[in-house]
Amino acid sequence: MTVNVRHLAFGLCLLAALAIWLASFEVPALFRWPQAAILPLGEWLNGALIHLLRETTIGGTTITEVSRFVAETAAWPVTWLIEAMNEGHFYDLSNGGEFWLAPPPALGVALALVLFTHALGGKGPAVMAIATFAFTMLLGLWPSTLTTLIAVLFSVLVSVAVGVLLGIWACRSARVSAMLSPVYDSSRPCRSFPISP
Known part of the structure; x- marks a missing residue:
């Protein structure tokens, strides 16, 4: 009979975790990190940021x-x-x-947004928009929904404008492209986070 080393190591790790868990009821210090080992990084960063904002001119x-x-x-x-x-x-x-x-009347705004959604996405998104607007109107959430929608649309427009201008500038200048390249590289995985389950 051959013993798989991986299975044996996994079993030993499970046994060790179970033993530590059971021992933690008798020795509560196993659950707590020692206070002396905790660095006050939050306080240091907060102090540096406050100094930067209030003192730097x-x-x-x-x-x-x-x-x-x-x-x-x-x-x-x-x-x-x-x-x-x-x-x-x-x-x-x-x-x-x-x-x-x-x-403008709420129904008129909702109808315009539903027609806009239908033009961009077709029948499915338009039906979803109708259901969403009906839900918000029936619950009396229309002012809050409109406030959020305006803030999001304005933010998207500003972000697109800034992004296009920075992209054109980076295309025309090698120095700007070199400065923005690390930002692009670090933000590249962010696009997959909202769509991942």
């Missing part, structure tokens, strides 16, 4: 102030569109009057 302006300005500038069109689509928008006219732009 670019021309007398901190990085926090710059990032807040960029965030507010980028959020303005999204906030305006969400407000206009959910509640409508008032405009002050030059003659002192006001003009109220009413929000």
Whole structure:
């Protein structure tokens, strides 16, 4: 009778794991990692990031102030569109009057998006879009759904614009291509994560 070394090693590993598990009831220290061996990496990184954001300046302006300005500038069109689509928008006219732009009806927006989905994907995705919009409207989730949809669509448009511009720049400049190549290589596996089961 021949003993398979792999099967024997696997069996011994299982027995060792079972023995450690049973021993952990008697010696609880087997379950805990020693406190002295834990490095405070989180605290170190957090301190470094706080220092970078609050203390580092670019021309007398901190990085926090710059990032807040960029965030507010980028959020303005999204906030305006969400407000206009959910509640409508008032405009002050030059003659002192006001003009109220009413929000589009939810059914009209849903129908336009279903037709757009049908044009891009066909009958199956359009039926799924109808079911999704009916579900969100019946549960009263239409404003939240519209807010999320606007934010996602704006993010996709900005990402595509930045990606196309960086791609053109990298195509025309070997130096930029060399700088962006590690970013592309490290993000390449990310595309398969959302579609993997």
